[in-house]
Amino acid sequence: MKAIILAGGMGNRLLHLTTNTPKCMLKVHGKPIIEHLLTALMDLGINDISIVKGYLKDQINYERTKSYYNQDYENSGILTSLFCAEQEFNDDVMIFYSDTIFNKSILEEIMNANGDICIAVDKDIKKSHKTPEDKENALINENKVQKIGRNLADGSNAEFIGIAKFTKKGAEILKNVYHEAITKHGDRPFQQSLSVKKAFLTDILQELIDRDYEVTPVLIKGKWTEIDTLEDLKEAGGEITSAKITPEVRRGLLKNILGERGFVRVIEAHSGISAIIANNAVTNGKTVFDALWISSLTESAAKGQPDIEIMGPDSRLATVHQVLEVTNKPVIIDGDTGGDPNALEYFLRKAESLGVSAVIIEDKVYPKRNSLDAESEQTQEDPKVFANKIKRGKSALLTDQFMLIARIESLIAGKSVDDAIERAKHYLEAGVDGIMIHSKSKTPDEILSFARDYKELCNEIGIKKPLVCVPTTYNEIKESELRNEGFNVIIHANHLLRASIKSMQNVCNIILENERSMEADKYCSSVKEIFDIVGFTDIKNKEKNLEVN
Ligand code: SPV
Ligand code: MG
Numbered sequence: 173m174k175a176i177i178l179a180g181g182m183g184n185r186l187l188h189l190t191t192n193t194p195k196c197m198l199k200v201h202g203k204p205i206i207e208h209l210l211t212a213l214m215d216l217g218i219n220d221i222s223i224v225k226g227y228l229k230d231q232i233n234y235e236r237t238k239s240y241y242n243q244d245y246e247n248s249g250i251l252t253s254l255f256c257a258e259q260e261f262n263d264d265v266m267i268f269y270s271d272t273i274f275n276k277s278i279l280e281e282i283m284n285a286n287g288d289i290c291i292a293v294d295k296d297i298k299k300s301h302k303t304p305e306d307k308e309n310a311l312i313n314e315n316k317v318q319k320i321g322r323n324l325a326d327g328s329n330a331e332f333i334g335i336a337k338f339t340k341k342g343a344e345i346l347k348n349v350y351h352e353a354i355t356k357h358g359d360r361p362f363q364q365s366l367s368v369k370k371a372f373l374t375d376i377l378q379e380l381i382d383r384d385y386e387v388t389p390v391l392i393k394g395k396w397t398e399i400d401t402l403e404d405l406k407e408a409g410g411e412i413t414s415a416k417i418t419p420e421v422r423r424g425l426l427k428n429i430l431g432e433r434g435f436v437r438v439i440e441a442h443s444g445i446s447a448i449i450a451n452n453a454v455t456n457g458k459t460v461f462d463a464l465w466i467s468s469l470t471e472s473a474a475k476g477q478p479d480i481e482i483m484g485p486d487s488r489l490a491t492v493h494q495v496l497e498v499t500n501k502p503v504i505i506d507g508d509t510g511g512d513p514n515a516l517e518y519f520l521r522k523a524e525s526l527g528v529s530a531v532i533i534e535d536k537v538y539p540k541r542n543s544l545d546a547e548s549e550q551t552q553e554d555p556k557v558f559a560n561k562i563k564r565g566k567s568a569l570l571t572d573q574f575m576l577i578a579r580i581e582s583l584i585a586g587k588s589v590d591d592a593i594e595r596a597k598h599y600l601e602a603g604v605d606g607i608m609i610h611s612k613s614k615t616p617d618e619i620l621s622f623a624r625d626y627k628e629l630c631n632e633i634g635i636k637k638p639l640v641c642v643p644t645t646y647n648e649i650k651e652s653e654l655r656n657e658g659f660n661v662i663i664h665a666n667h668l669l670r671a672s673i674k675s676m677q678n679v680c681n682i683i684l685e686n687e688r689s690m691e692a693d694k695y696c697s698s699v700k701e702i703f704d705i706v707g708f709t710d711i712k713n714k715e716k717n718l719e720v721n
Pocket of ligand 2: 467468469479587
């Protein structure tokens, strides 16, 4: 008996965890998901194991296994991955999804099942975190699979769990049907997919059924867990806080995401705990923050100090250390004015070596005042002096992964959009890697007007760099609208600190008023939640060295 493990997918729903790690290498109970399967297979004496890789293939390395590679993993389906290992279809073979942890007894059940084509199904259709469109269900009647796929029109009474077994004869049938399907369908729809190339395993199984081949269900009793979402990973005992990343890999992430998507959504973090919350935030199982902003306002305030450039570079870097330790997202630092050019060089070199992706410096005179304060005088630097500072900063950098971004404060200082554009020209020509336009207006009008002129300027001078904004005061406008207007980086600059201040004040008042904390409980996270968030639960699991099988 051979085994083929399909490990080419990108695991989009676990986005922030799979930025640098293929899904099957995420850890559950201290070891990668795929390793649970490899151990179980080897325990059962199955040693002829092939892994079909795709996304981040070099990170999946297991001695004593064979490797296949689906080069086009981004544009093809799991069936294409399976057929990358077609030469293995010359014996009895079991096929596995690589993102599911199966109890060993399940493997035994299907291994010993009768039938040339068998699939493992669970009669107890799980309340998994998958949407109905994503669940692979089956309709079983008279010990035969009648239908298999997503959203079955005739209903379903079992869930496919991602294991199929083909005898040598069954594998021969599979090969023939697959090649006939390619000839017949070409790039046209195939079963529930847009083409054979993009098809799921369930599509070929349905094709086999349609051609009157018998697909036998193996009704499993043991436990299995598919890791598809953060909730699945958490429930399986996975590590969601400590996916580690080297400074070299992290540093280039911001440029990479900007290159690929042209858009980055950023949230502020001012401490380890706020960084973990920001790192793990996800909505609809897929929308996440792409990067973290280390704000001067909140980093100073978290230490009880005003944002007037008295919390210097080393304070900022100490906070950055905390954040880098607990997250795997790219980090952008608020560098204030950058100080004098020597101080800027020192700061940039440190930030770059830590794996920070970008520093933004503002064109004000040291010591600056927070830009949102209506009463402070906002003194801008001469643009030529600031352009020279940019040149000094850029010359101190060792990699081109790192971005030095110039922040223009003309609108904050009461000057015109034209003044801001004039400055943008100086800074772009000095070699800056991006431009941030700041505003404290209640409406986005002035930054939108800047964005339009900026596009023209970029065309005119032939330099195009990402555009950044911080919509704190003009926060009615949505990210998608800002994106459509030409903004590439949107920073929600202070919200986690503001949320925590309000919440802490509320809880203080409730405890004082009630002379006890019972009434405040519903406004507080549980202690267990803290354990989970900071990885104490992970550590306990590791110490117990829990055996899943
Ligand atoms: C910060 O977050 O520290 C910023 C943005 O610099 S603002 O507070 O709006 O100036
Ligand atoms: Mg600031």
